[in-house]
Amino acid sequence: GQQLNQSPQSMFIQEGEDVSMNCTSSSIFNTWLWYKQEPGEGPVLLIALYKAGELTSNGRLTAQFGITRKDSFLNISASIPSDVGIYFCAGPPGAGGTSYGKLTFGQGTILTVHP
């Protein structure tokens, strides 16, 4: 089946630094989603992208839907300690419809922010 590959697997950064992570696929996705999961919690949606080339921001977070539809990037500017968590990319295989509920997730990027 379709797989999403995230990199890096983990990041250790200083507070205030910018962060960049990406997600690639061997097949086309028509929607890209970025989630954050904190310990003991379920994933929470950060940004949703629906159009190739789309660039969307949510506060200090910016995500882009790659023009090839096979990749996506998430950037976090001026990181703070509460940015700590696991960041997942995800997308529904196929063009939508009933397949929309069946998300494929990347393996996650673990972010640690040192004060």
Add this chain to the structure above:
Amino acid sequence: GAGVSQSPSNKVTEKGKDVELRCDPISGHTALYWYRQSLGQGLEFLIYFQGNSAPDKSGLPSDRFSAERTGGSVSTLTIQRTQQEDSAVYLCASSLGGLGNTIYFGEGSWLTVV
């Protein structure tokens, strides 16, 4: 409650026993999903309910796994004859259904099979 509610939050069971995990979705959400997250891994799709349609069971790993959704609301995920490899966090989520509607996750049920 305001969010997706799951119970139990933690369950330790002996190998070979059956377990039931419960999910109470957000009120009014027609779509309900079950995912499994093994330690250090991403989420693995298990099953998806949408309204009165037949569920998409394509992610269930074996016939020991089954799920029901009664009255279009509460769902139960049942694992029969549990194995150690079933140990994981089982996450339930719900949404209004359809493309573009945010999927909200519960906090998960942590299952440990000993």
